[in-house]
Amino acid sequence: xxxxxxxxxxxxxxxxxxxxxxxxxxxxxxxxxxxxxxxxxxxxxxxxxxxxxxxxxxxxxxxxxxxxxxxxxxxxxxxxxxxxxxxxxxxxxxxxxxxxxxxxxxxxxxxxxxxxxxxx
Amino acid sequence: xxxxxxxxxxxxxxxxxxxxxxxxxxxxxxxxxxxxxxxxxxxxxxxxxxxxxxxxxxxxxxxxxxxxxxxxxxxxxxxxxxxxxxxxxxxxxxxxxxxxxxxxxxx
Numbered sequence: 001x002x003x004x005x006x007x008x009x010x011x012x013x014x015x016x017x018x019x020x021x022x023x024x025x026x027x028x029x030x031x032x033x034x035x036x037x038x039x040x041x042x043x044x045x046x047x048x049x050x051x052x053x054x055x056x057x058x059x060x061x062x063x064x065x066x067x068x069x070x071x072x073x074x075x076x077x078x079x080x081x082x083x084x085x086x087x088x089x090x091x092x093x094x095x096x097x098x099x100x101x102x103x104x105x106x107x108x109x110x111x112x113x114x115x116x117x118x119x120x
Numbered sequence: 121x122x123x124x125x126x127x128x129x130x131x132x133x134x135x136x137x138x139x140x141x142x143x144x145x146x147x148x149x150x151x152x153x154x155x156x157x158x159x160x161x162x163x164x165x166x167x168x169x170x171x172x173x174x175x176x177x178x179x180x181x182x183x184x185x186x187x188x189x190x191x192x193x194x195x196x197x198x199x200x201x202x203x204x205x206x207x208x209x210x211x212x213x214x215x216x217x218x219x220x221x222x223x224x225x226x227x
Contacts, residue, residue: 035216037164045156045164045207047216058214061121094163103211104170106154110163 002026002109004095009114016085016118022078022095022111030073033098035107036080038091038116046091049080053100085118092116122146122210126219132227139195141222143208151187152212158221159204167206168193198224 008020020036036048049069050058057069068081078095092115096107123146133139143153151171156164166175168184171191181196195202203226208219 044221045158045209045218047209047218050214050216060215096164098211103150103152103213104173106156106166106169106209106211107164108166108169108175110165113163 004097004109004111006093006095006111006114009093009116011117011119012085013120014085014087014118017081017083018085018116020080020082020093020095020114020116022080024076024078024097027097027109029076029078029097030071031100033100034069034071034078035096035098036067036069036078037094037096037107038089039094039113040088040091043091048093051078082116085116087118090116090118121215122149122212122217124208124210124217124219126206126208126222128222129220130223130225132225133198134227135198135200137198139198139202139224141193141206141208143191143193143219145189145191145210145212148188149191149210149212151191152210153184153186153191154209154211155182155184155193156207156209157202157204158207164207 003025033052066084070079092113094113095111097109099105125144153171155168158164172184183194205223
């Protein structure tokens, strides 16, 4: 079964750091384009970060310089290192797969999400 | 950045109704537009990619159309399981951007 499972969320103080993980099963993560998307409580979806099969990365302005996407091919896993966290980073964080067909595809597989709460 | 404006933001509808949701892009995005359904407490689900390509397993009552700056999602006959929030997303260029969502509520 094709599946993504996120972990690593939790409560962190402003200015702190967290690393989110996303383990893929049923497919080879490094062969696809992968994304992180978040959703603040009661709000809409916000795209954060992207990595393609070649390792090229794109980031949203809201997280550039603070969040870093990476992957571990051997562990078939995607990561989001989050530094300098702010209260407004409080959200459910999803990893999501794109098939890699270019701009014509959407995010066809999503994880269940992991919750990050930034509060003192 | 390309701004995506969805309308309406919410809609009170009944089972069997025909529903149309519009997404307007701040510049042409060709057909690089996806539609997602999100039920409460769940991850989004891809319904339609490339403006009109129905994903496998998605009922045919869902239809996407349009190109350029004005694109639409139509649900031909609303079913009870369709009450959810719908989002459009452009993949024309980075940063990817989502519309603000359209919540379908039971009348």
